Amino acid sequence: MTANSTDIVIVGAGLSASLAALRLAGATRVLLVDQRPDPLAGHTWSFHADDVDAAQRAWLAPAIRRAWDGQDVRFPGYDRQLRAGYASVDAESLGAALAGLPGVSRLTARVTSIDAGGVVLADGSRIDALAIDARGFAPHPAIQVRFQKFLGQELRLAAPHGLTRPVIMDATVPQQDGYRFFYLLPFDDTRLLIEATYYSDGAALSAADQRAGIADYAADHGWQVDEIEREESGVLPIALRFDADAFWRARPQDIPVIGLRAMRFHPLTGYSLPHAVRSADLIARHWRQGPHALAQALRRDSLAEAKAQGFYRLLSRMLFEAADPDERRHVMQRFYRLPEPLIERLYAGRSTLADKARILTGRPPVPVGRALRCLPETLKVKPA
Ligand SMILES: Cc1cc2nc3c(=O)[nH]c(=O)nc-3n(C[C@H](O)[C@H](O)[C@H](O)COP(=O)(O)OP(=O)(O)OC[C@H]3O[C@@H](n4cnc5c(N)ncnc54)[C@H](O)[C@@H]3O)c2cc1C
Known part of the structure; x- marks a missing residue:
C-alpha cells in the first residue's frame, strides 16, 4: 500500500x-x-x-x-490485596x-x-x-494539570522475586516531592518492572536519583539484579480543572x-x-x-x-491543593480502605452518587477550610 x-x-x-x-x-x-x-x-x-x-x-x-488475577497496595498502616484483575x-x-x-x-x-x-x-x-x-x-x-511522573526499570533478577501480582502502590517508602510510591509489575518469576512514581506539583525528575532509588529499593527487598533490560519514564497529566x-x-x-x-x-x-x-x-x-x-x-x-469526570478532578484538587505534599499519602491510604467495588468503579470512571458521598464523608484527611476552597472548578479561559 x-x-x-x-x-x-x-x-x-x-x-x-x-x-x-x-x-x-x-x-x-x-x-x-x-x-x-x-x-x-x-x-x-x-x-x-x-x-x-x-x-x-x-x-x-x-x-x-x-494479565494478573489481582493487585496489591501497601501503606504504612496496612497492606491490602485487591481482587480486581490488572x-x-x-x-x-x-x-x-x-x-x-x-x-x-x-x-x-x-x-x-x-x-x-x-x-x-x-x-x-x-x-x-x-x-x-x-x-x-x-x-x-482550558485545562489545568499537575503531574504523575515516574522512571521505571525492567530488571532480570538472579533469583525469583516471590511476587505473583502487581503492587500498584507501595507507599511504605519515604515521602519526597509529593506522594511517592513504587509500582511493581512481575512479568515472570525473575523479571520485574520497578517504577519510582510521584504525584508532584512539578514535572522535573532526576533520572540518576530514580535509578539509585530503584537500586536501593531492590536491595532492601533482597533482590539481586542480574540485568537492567530496559528503562521507561513518563510524565502524565493529572487534571485539576478542565x-x-x-x-x-x-x-x-x-x-x-x-x-x-x-x-x-x-x-x-x-x-x-x-x-x-x-x-x-x-x-x-x-x-x-x-x-x-x-x-x-x-x-x-x-x-x-x-x-x-468532574468528581475525579475534584479529588485531584483535594490531593494537590487541599493536602500538603507530604500529606498526600494519607489521602490515598484512607481511600484504599474503602470497599473494593467502590475502588474498582473509581478506576473505571463509573463512580455512583453513593460512592462519591462515601469518598467525601467521614473525617477528612485534609483541612476542611482548604477542602472547601477546592470545591469550585473555576478556570478562566480566554475565548479563542
Ligand atoms: C512511559 C509511559 C507509561 C504510561 N503508562 C500508562 C499506563 O500504565 N496506563 C495508561 O492508561 N496510560 C499510561 N500512560 C499515559 C498515556 O496512556 C500515554 O501518554 C499514551 O501514550 C497517550 O496516547 P496517545 O495516543 O494520546 O499519545 P502518544 O502515545 O503520546 O502518541 C502521540 C504520538 O504522536 C506523534 N506526533 C506528535 N506530533 C506529530 C506530528 N506533527 N507528526 C507526526 N507525529 C506526531 C508523537 O511522536 C507520538 O508518538 C503512560 C505514558 C507514558 C509516557
Missing part, C-alpha cells in the same frame, strides 16, 4: 492510534504516520480489568503482554499485535497540517484520506481527535488506555460516515465524559 492509497490516515502512532488500527484491521486501510521511527518504544500501558468490557477485552487481547500492554506486545495486520501500514514523517480531507507532510507531500489527529498531549489554557466546552469550541468541527490530544484520560490517574479503547470502537462505528460525522461522534463522547 502506498501512502496515497489509504482510507484513514492517523497522525501520531502512539497508544490511541495503534489501538484504533488494531480495532479497524481488516475492515479498512489505515496508515499510521509518526515523526518518530519507534513511537511505542519505552512504554508499558496498564489497565484495571473492569476498565474495559468483554468485547473490548477480546479485540485488545492480542496486544496484552501479561493487565499490561507494552511496546513489544502492541507492536507484535500490529505487525502484519491486513490493511495497516506505517510511515515515519512529521505532519505539518491536518484537514478534513487529509494531511500534509513536512516534505510538502499530501495524503488524501479521512484524517484523525492522535498527536498526544499538548498543554491548553473547561471542556471552551476546549472543544476552539477545535475544528470536522477533524476527528483521539487520545491525549482530545484530553481523554482519567483525571486522577492519568491512565488513558480505556479511553483509547472506547475511541477505537467509536471510529469503527462511524468512520464510514465521513470526517464530520466521526469528529462529531468523538466530540460528543469526549464532552460527555469530561462532564462525568
Whole structure:
C-alpha cells in the first residue's frame, strides 16, 4: 500500500492510534504516520480489568503482554490485596499485535497540517484520506494539570522475586516531592518492572536519583539484579480543572481527535488506555460516515465524559491543593480502605452518587477550610 492509497490516515502512532488500527484491521486501510521511527518504544500501558468490557477485552487481547488475577497496595498502616484483575500492554506486545495486520501500514514523517480531507507532510507531500489527529498531549489554557511522573526499570533478577501480582502502590517508602510510591509489575518469576512514581506539583525528575532509588529499593527487598533490560519514564497529566466546552469550541468541527490530544484520560490517574479503547470502537462505528460525522461522534463522547469526570478532578484538587505534599499519602491510604467495588468503579470512571458521598464523608484527611476552597472548578479561559 502506498501512502496515497489509504482510507484513514492517523497522525501520531502512539497508544490511541495503534489501538484504533488494531480495532479497524481488516475492515479498512489505515496508515499510521509518526515523526518518530519507534513511537511505542519505552512504554508499558496498564489497565484495571473492569476498565474495559468483554468485547473490548477480546479485540485488545492480542496486544496484552501479561494479565494478573489481582493487585496489591501497601501503606504504612496496612497492606491490602485487591481482587480486581490488572493487565499490561507494552511496546513489544502492541507492536507484535500490529505487525502484519491486513490493511495497516506505517510511515515515519512529521505532519505539518491536518484537514478534513487529509494531511500534509513536512516534505510538502499530501495524503488524501479521512484524517484523525492522535498527536498526544499538548498543554491548553482550558485545562489545568499537575503531574504523575515516574522512571521505571525492567530488571532480570538472579533469583525469583516471590511476587505473583502487581503492587500498584507501595507507599511504605519515604515521602519526597509529593506522594511517592513504587509500582511493581512481575512479568515472570525473575523479571520485574520497578517504577519510582510521584504525584508532584512539578514535572522535573532526576533520572540518576530514580535509578539509585530503584537500586536501593531492590536491595532492601533482597533482590539481586542480574540485568537492567530496559528503562521507561513518563510524565502524565493529572487534571485539576478542565473547561471542556471552551476546549472543544476552539477545535475544528470536522477533524476527528483521539487520545491525549482530545484530553481523554482519567483525571486522577492519568491512565488513558480505556479511553483509547472506547475511541477505537467509536471510529469503527462511524468512520464510514465521513470526517464530520466521526469528529462529531468523538466530540460528543469526549464532552460527555469530561462532564462525568468532574468528581475525579475534584479529588485531584483535594490531593494537590487541599493536602500538603507530604500529606498526600494519607489521602490515598484512607481511600484504599474503602470497599473494593467502590475502588474498582473509581478506576473505571463509573463512580455512583453513593460512592462519591462515601469518598467525601467521614473525617477528612485534609483541612476542611482548604477542602472547601477546592470545591469550585473555576478556570478562566480566554475565548479563542
Ligand atoms: C512511559 C509511559 C507509561 C504510561 N503508562 C500508562 C499506563 O500504565 N496506563 C495508561 O492508561 N496510560 C499510561 N500512560 C499515559 C498515556 O496512556 C500515554 O501518554 C499514551 O501514550 C497517550 O496516547 P496517545 O495516543 O494520546 O499519545 P502518544 O502515545 O503520546 O502518541 C502521540 C504520538 O504522536 C506523534 N506526533 C506528535 N506530533 C506529530 C506530528 N506533527 N507528526 C507526526 N507525529 C506526531 C508523537 O511522536 C507520538 O508518538 C503512560 C505514558 C507514558 C509516557
